[in-house]
Amino acid sequence: MFSEFKHSLRRLRGQIIGWGIGLAIYGVLMVSLFDSIVGIEGFEQLIASYPPEIMAFFGDFMAITTPIGYIDIYYFTYMTFIIGIFAASAGASLVAADEEKGILDLVMAHPISRTSLFLGRLLGFMTATAVILLIGWLSWAIPSGGTDLELTWIEFLRPFLPLYGVLILFGTLAAVLSLLLPSSRSAGALSGGLLVANFLLTGLANINEDLKTIVKYTPLNYYQGGDAVRGINWEWLGGMLAVSAVFALIAWWRFQRRDIRVGGEGGWRLPLVRRRALRKHGSNLKEPA
Amino acid sequence: MNDSTAILIKGLIKSYGYVQALRGVDLEVKQGEIFGFLGPNGAGKTTTIRCMLDLIRPQGGTISILGKDPQEDPVWVRAQVGYLPGELSMESNLRVENQLRYYSDLRRNRIDWNYVHELADRLELDLAMPIKNLSKGNKQKVGVVQALMPRPKILLLDEPTAGLDPLMQQEVYRLLREAKNNGATVFFSTHIMSEAEALAERVAIIREGVIVEEAEPSQLVSMVMRRVRIRFRQPVDVAPLTSIEGVSILSQSNGNNIRLQVEGEMDDLIRALAEFPVSDLETEHPSLEEIFLTYYKAGD
Numbered sequence A: 001m002f003s004e005f006k007h008s009l010r011r012l013r014g015q016i017i018g019w020g021i022g023l024a025i026y027g028v029l030m031v032s033l034f035d036s037i038v039g040i041e042g043f044e045q046l047i048a049s050y051p052p053e054i055m056a057f058f059g060d061f062m063a064i065t066t067p068i069g070y071i072d073i074y075y076f077t078y079m080t081f082i083i084g085i086f087a088a089s090a091g092a093s094l095v096a097a098d099e100e101k102g103i104l105d106l107v108m109a110h111p112i113s114r115t116s117l118f119l120g121r122l123l124g125f126m127t128a129t130a131v132i133l134l135i136g137w138l139s140w141a142i143p144s145g146g147t148d149l150e151l152t153w154i155e156f157l158r159p160f161l162p163l164y165g166v167l168i169l170f171g172t173l174a175a176v177l178s179l180l181l182p183s184s185r186s187a188g189a190l191s192g193g194l195l196v197a198n199f200l201l202t203g204l205a206n207i208n209e210d211l212k213t214i215v216k217y218t219p220l221n222y223y224q225g226g227d228a229v230r231g232i233n234w235e236w237l238g239g240m241l242a243v244s245a246v247f248a249l250i251a252w253w254r255f256q257r258r259d260i261r262v263g264g265e266g267g268w269r270l271p272l273v274r275r276r277a278l279r280k281h282g283s284n285l286k287e288p289a
Numbered sequence B: 001m002n003d004s005t006a007i008l009i010k011g012l013i014k015s016y017g018y019v020q021a022l023r024g025v026d027l028e029v030k031q032g033e034i035f036g037f038l039g040p041n042g043a044g045k046t047t048t049i050r051c052m053l054d055l056i057r058p059q060g061g062t063i064s065i066l067g068k069d070p071q072e073d074p075v076w077v078r079a080q081v082g083y084l085p086g087e088l089s090m091e092s093n094l095r096v097e098n099q100l101r102y103y104s105d106l107r108r109n110r111i112d113w114n115y116v117h118e119l120a121d122r123l124e125l126d127l128a129m130p131i132k133n134l135s136k137g138n139k140q141k142v143g144v145v146q147a148l149m150p151r152p153k154i155l156l157l158d159e160p161t162a163g164l165d166p167l168m169q170q171e172v173y174r175l176l177r178e179a180k181n182n183g184a185t186v187f188f189s190t191h192i193m194s195e196a197e198a199l200a201e202r203v204a205i206i207r208e209g210v211i212v213e214e215a216e217p218s219q220l221v222s223m224v225m226r227r228v229r230i231r232f233r234q235p236v237d238v239a240p241l242t243s244i245e246g247v248s249i250l251s252q253s254n255g256n257n258i259r260l261q262v263e264g265e266m267d268d269l270i271r272a273l274a275e276f277p278v279s280d281l282e283t284e285h286p287s288l289e290e291i292f293l294t295y296y297k298a299g300d
Helices: A002-039 A043-048 A052-057 A063-066 A067-092 A096-101 A103-107 A113-139 A153-157 A158-181 A183-205 A209-215 A224-230 A234-257 A271-282 B047-051 B074-081 B096-106 B113-124 B135-148 B166-181 B194-197 B217-224 B267-273 B288-299
Strands: B005-016 B021-028 B033-039 B060-065 B079-084 B152-159 B185-190 B202-207 B210-213 B226-233 B245-255 B257-263 B278-284
Touching: A002 A043, A002 A067, A002 A113, A002 A234, A002 B096, A043 A063, A063 A067, A067 A158, A067 A224, A067 B226, A096 A103, A096 A158, A096 A183, A113 A153, A113 A158, A113 A234, A153 A158, A153 B135, A153 B267, A158 A224, A158 A234, A158 B185, A183 A209, A183 A234, B005 B047, B005 B185, B021 B047, B021 B202, B021 B210, B033 B047, B047 B152, B047 B166, B047 B185, B074 B079, B079 B135, B096 B135, B096 B194, B113 B135, B113 B166, B135 B166, B152 B166, B166 B185, B166 B194, B185 B194, B257 B278
Parallel strands: B033 B185, B033 B202, B079 B152, B152 B185
Antiparallel strands: B005 B021, B005 B060, B202 B210, B226 B257, B226 B278, B245 B257
């Protein structure tokens, strides 16, 4: 398992560096802009003049001039689906992408169990996500010293934990989908799409009360965002990690049972494939034993 | 199964949806032999090999590799096996050496790197090259090296010389014979008859998911069919010869010369010919390739 974990991290190295640099630049930029933005004369009146729908979409929009409101609206609200792109694509690629390329065939012919391979890769994905968020956290915590963003390093760290929970949840969802759908790309796109849809639905539920009955069944309803600076809701975070564990278990179970495919196998159009095969082989085809 | 059996397959059945790839494959390979697995594309060669490694799961039948069931103990079985897939895919961004080191990691680093370098030298493979820059033949060399480098007890090779030039093919044959001499069992699939004749001690022919013949290449050639040319001293009526089981006339000219095809043993034909004024008789063995084609035409 450790060799696969090491290998996964090595493969995700480029993504860790790319996302890390992006988050670091964005974090440092937002920290440095805080004093300027809240110091703008008439900023609060400007915000108050925004359409009420936009204000409601982002929750407590007037809190933007406070440190917690600022990091919530300018960072943690968006980060779910921005880094969610990484989580969905990495989760979907956990094993299915290598399978589609035919790489997994030779890897699995080595003395490694399916469980070890899956766990090694899952841990690699979780560690890579943690490292990216760690860089994000440091990009806020380190430069904040000379600004009015008067939060401690621990307070900066807290909202990153629920964000980690969301990313792991959608990453493991993508992993499950990649083992159910015929391609890892469709799994990544679907889980990413669900994440964005959930984001929009959560925002719209602040405008339309009727949507709240649906939203309470979605993960982002239990995502604290910047509000976690005040304290983490461990039940929500635990619930998200528990659902992630269930997704990971389903993905593991599917991987245990399935045939390792090689390039070109699998697809949506099974009835069509069957018709073509019947036409080609005629009576030589029999029902599976 | 006895101690000398490396691979034992009984009644193996595997379907992909409605396509039945294997319909009851039976096979026994002894330890230390080089076994050729012949068949055209889609006959079930790759499916059989992938079942042996628990990469795919059969719907019926049993497999035993050195006495263990690959589904029950896949890690142990794979530790004994070096595998070369028919469709070789590797991580294109890695250099050859890093790719091999990853495979070595998966084998808990029980690899002799001096041997890896020796293999690379013999196959003229540059370990510093990125995989993505390699030609098909050079990628195949990486596949051969990774299969041989753990000095496995069993080599499962799916078309091992695909894409290699004739010189490299000969080098691979030498490497496989050396592996055999060191005690390894070599099981390779191919549709190249000359490869099977050059390398295999025994061969099996698979057609539409069933083993249709299993024998030594020389036995296969002698047991399946012969062509017989007979010259008689005078024109004769050959009707009695055609009534012999397995004998058919291929051609006949002016009553003196006849070409027959004989399937199976020659005893009955020779006894019958004692009644004829035979001046010359010549038998001709078909090549393994012709036999192979005969088996396949029989299925059409």
